[in-house]
Structures are given as structure tokens and as C-alpha cells.
Amino acid sequence: MTETVLSLRGATKRFGGLVAVNSIDFDVRRGQVLGLIGPNGSGKSTTLNLISGALQPTAGDISLRGVAIGGLRADKIAKRGISRTFQLVRLLPGMNVEQNIIAGAVFGHRRRWGAAAKQDAARLAERVGLGGKGHMAIGQLTYIDTKRVELARALASDPEVLLLDEWLAGLNPTELQVGIELIQSLRDEGRTIILVEHVMDAIRSLCDYCVVMSSGAKIAEGTPDEVLSDPEVIRAYLGDDDA
Amino acid sequence: MSLTGKEIQGVILAAIALLVVGALPYYGSDYLLSLGITIAMFTVLATSWALFSGPTHYISLATAAFFGLGTYTTGLGFESLPFWSLVLMAGALGAVLAALVGLATLRLSGVYFVIFTLGLAELIRQLITWGQNMTGQKGLYVLTDFTEGNLYMMLVALASAVFLVGWLIGRSRLGFALRIIGDDETVAAHSGINTAQAKVLLFMVSGAVAAMTGAILAPRYVYIEPALAFTPLLSFQVVIMALLGGVHRLWGPIVGVIPFTLILETISANFPNQVTLFIGIVFLIIVYFIPRGFAGLIEQARSWSQSESMA
Numbered sequence A: 001m002t003e004t005v006l007s008l009r010g011a012t013k014r015f016g017g018l019v020a021v022n023s024i025d026f027d028v029r030r031g032q033v034l035g036l037i038g039p040n041g042s043g044k045s046t047t048l049n050l051i052s053g054a055l056q057p058t059a060g061d062i063s064l065r066g067v068a069i070g071g072l073r074a075d076k077i078a079k080r081g082i083s084r085t086f087q088l089v090r091l092l093p094g095m096n097v098e099q100n101i102i103a104g105a106v107f108g109h110r111r112r113w114g115a116a117a118k119q120d121a122a123r124l125a126e127r128v129g130l131g132g133k134g135h136m137a138i139g140q141l142t143y144i145d146t147k148r149v150e151l152a153r154a155l156a157s158d159p160e161v162l163l164l165d166e167w168l169a170g171l172n173p174t175e176l177q178v179g180i181e182l183i184q185s186l187r188d189e190g191r192t193i194i195l196v197e198h199v200m201d202a203i204r205s206l207c208d209y210c211v212v213m214s215s216g217a218k219i220a221e222g223t224p225d226e227v228l229s230d231p232e233v234i235r236a237y238l239g240d241d242d243a
Numbered sequence B: 001m002s003l004t005g006k007e008i009q010g011v012i013l014a015a016i017a018l019l020v021v022g023a024l025p026y027y028g029s030d031y032l033l034s035l036g037i038t039i040a041m042f043t044v045l046a047t048s049w050a051l052f053s054g055p056t057h058y059i060s061l062a063t064a065a066f067f068g069l070g071t072y073t074t075g076l077g078f079e080s081l082p083f084w085s086l087v088l089m090a091g092a093l094g095a096v097l098a099a100l101v102g103l104a105t106l107r108l109s110g111v112y113f114v115i116f117t118l119g120l121a122e123l124i125r126q127l128i129t130w131g132q133n134m135t136g137q138k139g140l141y142v143l144t145d146f147t148e149g150n151l152y153m154m155l156v157a158l159a160s161a162v163f164l165v166g167w168l169i170g171r172s173r174l175g176f177a178l179r180i181i182g183d184d185e186t187v188a189a190h191s192g193i194n195t196a197q198a199k200v201l202l203f204m205v206s207g208a209v210a211a212m213t214g215a216i217l218a219p220r221y222v223y224i225e226p227a228l229a230f231t232p233l234l235s236f237q238v239v240i241m242a243l244l245g246g247v248h249r250l251w252g253p254i255v256g257v258i259p260f261t262l263i264l265e266t267i268s269a270n271f272p273n274q275v276t277l278f279i280g281i282v283f284l285i286i287v288y289f290i291p292r293g294f295a296g297l298i299e300q301a302r303s304w305s306q307s308e309s310m311a
């Protein structure tokens, strides 16, 4: 049995009267790609926000390799080895591609500075398909390239767990194929990933295990085939479409 | 990291400039020296202000609070303690005050920070006025043997130190962290940067320098009182000069300080009632026409001429 890297127990987030995340439990094992799926507004991003420290949990425990991290500041959690991308891409507009990637390497989990950070940024740029674009300004990039920069920045700290919030959203069919292959290659590398995703093809081909959320609660878990044929999951998705 | 060719060029230029500027007391007239002091003072204040506000985009109006704190440190201590120790003490007090203000406000949004810093100078001014009323004083005499030349040299030394510190910060991880914070604070935090700590540290540097400037300049005023030492006009002038020059480069503010001071001197000599109007007009010009200041214009002109020559 491989080691559990991240675990959530009873993780809960309330916004006033709304329970956005309702007592969620799950474990992520080393090298696993865990799909966190569910209809719009079901609490996926909020769950990632609790894990990354963007939000403080109202209740429950989150631990990274057995050490409690729930409620810590985002920078402390980043230093312990969790990095992320954002549902709406967030880059540093005043810096070029290379500096954007270095930004992820300097203060995070595995820190590098100076020549080592530059070398690493070049390697990562190549890795995500941005080879030779290091000196481009952020404003000149295509949409998929902005996503690549964000991914490279998240990888730059060599995280224990990588959180991807709909990294594939908004790509056209050709780009989607490229994107899926890229995440597949991270999986082959042994990265531990939580993948929030709506694209069914991606979920089927990339995820080892899935947790399904609806209205803040976990309604199913299992392999992609298991959960995607679960009647309750189908109802949750269809119900969302009807609404 | 070693220096690049461009950096070596910069160091040589800076050394020559320092010689020319530093020797002013030996060749300049009294008027020129007095102008030099004003320019040196605003150079120090605007450059250190931009060290913090440039990358973080937080507009601080606390310059007068730190400056006044410095003048009062000298005013209260010059009879009993050596001057250099008062300057250092003012720096320490400025840093402590900045840390307190920073911890209280930098987690809040920029607007609260602006208002708070403006209020701070006023608060300290009121406190000192109240304290002086208790003892029946109105102000303090600061009588020393320093000549204008002495004060000028001290300011030039402080300015050099500020440029050196600013240059070192710019190359450091702290400087990089601040640029990331300025671009996107959420990204900064998720990249492992303790954003509050980075901002407070830089604010402390900036506050310490402003307080030291006040401490050095106290003897120039001979008589200091709260309304003079803590004048909000000083805070506004510093902001406008820094923005006029440009806060994206270390050398930016000085490009704003020199023309602004010269014009301001002329106006206050000839039309003393129009000073605030002038400051207002410069502010509008910055906002509407040169948002990146003179430094931005210069860099734009450079990149144009480069693309011309390449074409």
C-alpha cells in the first residue's frame, strides 16, 4: 500500500448560511491522480482553497503526510509542499514567462535562487511546452500558453501535491488533447495530483480515483468508471443541467 | 551573483555623480548649497518612499510622521547625546513605528492604509502638541554648530546609503518577493511568500530612512514645532515627486525630485500663495499623461530609438 500524502477529515466551510463544503473526507496516496468532480457550485474549488490555505476551514482536519495543515496561512502550506493553479488563470503581468516560473521556485517547498532557479525555469518551460518563450511578455501569450505558465510555476517548487483547478477548461479540441497528454506525462512522472475537472474524457483517462461532490457533500467515490455509472452521480449532474 | 557590464557602467556613473554632488559645498554658492540640501532631502525621502510603494502599490502618506519623529528625536536629545547616535536612534524609532503601523494596516486594503498613514502624522502631531502644552512649551530650539555644508554632506551620505540598500534589495529575494506581491498578492502567498512580513520589512526601511532624514535636518530649522515637523504637505510632496519621476526604477524618483524642487523653489519665491495649486497641477499631469513618470518616458524613448536603429 502506498503512503497517504494528503488527507481530509470532516473538512467543512460555511459562508454565512451556505455550507459550501460539508464534512468532506478523502485520502490522496503518493503518485495518485485524484479527480475531484461534481456539478457547478458543488464546492470543488472551495475544497482546493481549504487545502491550499486560501480559505480557513470552519471545521475538520487536513493533514499533509500526517502533519496537520488545516487553517495555516497559504504561504506556510506552499512551503510544506502544496502548490496549485487557479480556475481563472493568475499570472504576474509585470514579469516575463521565465520570471513567472521562477516566482514559484524561490520561496516554496524546494527553494532555488539565482542561476539554479533560472536553469530550472528553462527546463520547466521546455517541459510544459513553452520552450524558447522564456522572454515573452505575459500579454503576448495565447490562452493555452498562459495555462502552461501557471502549471510550470506550480511545478517549480517540486510540490508533494499539485492542485489543478479546471486546468483543461476553455481549451479547444486540439489543445485539449495536448493538455491531457501533458497531465498524463506528469502522472507518469509519479506526481501526486488533485484534479478538479469537468471534461469527461480527461477524467476517464487521467484519474486513478474520483471523489464526487454535490452541494458541498461527497456523494460517491471510486474509480472513474464506477462513479460515472453511479445513478446518484448521474442524477446530480443531470439535475444541475436542468436547473 | 557577479556584476554585469551594464551594472559596472552604472556603478562608475554613480561614483562620478557622487563626486560632483558631494563636492558641492566646496564650489557652490550659499544659495546653491541650500537648494542642494532641499534636493538631497527630497531625494532621500522620495527614493526610500518608492522602495516600499513602488513594488507594493501601497501609497503611504506617513512620511511626515517619520520625518517629524526624527526631528523631535534630535530636538529633545541634541544637548545630551552625540548627534550620530540621535540619527541612529531616530532610524530605530522610525522602524519601530513603521512596524507597528504595518502590522496594524498592511493586511487591510490599500485605501485603509492611505487614510491610516495620513492620520498617523496628525495623531503624533496632536500628541506632541498636547505634551508640550502640559510643559508650557510651543516648540524646541535646536542650536548646533553644524554648517549647511555639514548637513548637506550627511544627507548625501544617507542618500548614497539608500541607493545602495535599494540596489541590494532589488537584486535580493526580498525585492523579487515584493514585485510578485505588487503583481498579485494571492499568487505571492501561494508561492510561499509571507506577504505581510515582506511588506512590513520594506515599510520599516522606508520609515527608518525618513526618520533619519528628519533627525539630520532638525538643526537646519533651528526652531521646531509640531506644525512644521509633521506638516502633511511634506508627505504629499514626496508622493508626487516620486510618482513624477517614476517608482519602477531605483533612479526614477530623483528624476522627479530635481525639476519639481527647482520649479517649486521658483514658485514659492515669486508666488508663495500658488504652491498648493502647483502641486495639484503636477498631480493631474502625472495621472493623465505620465502614469509611469519620467523614468517611464525615458525608457520608452530608449526602446523607440532602439527599434528605429534596428529597422
Ligand SMILES: Nc1ncnc2c1ncn2[C@@H]1O[C@H](COP(=O)(O)OP(=O)(O)OP(=O)(O)O)[C@@H](O)[C@H]1O
Pocket (backbone or CB within 6 Å): A015, A018, A020, A038, A039, A040, A041, A042, A043, A044, A045, A046, A047, A087
Ligand atoms: N468566497 C465565497 N463567499 C461566499 N460564497 C462562496 C465563496 N466561494 C464560493 N462560494 C459558494 O460556495 C459554493 C461552492 O463554490 P465552488 O466555487 O467551490 O464550486 P465549484 O464546485 O468549484 O464550482 P465550478 O464547477 O462552477 O467551479 C457556491 O455556491 C459558491 O457560490
Ligand SMILES: [Mg+2]
Pocket (backbone or CB within 6 Å): A044, A045, A046, A087, A165
Ligand atoms: Mg470551481
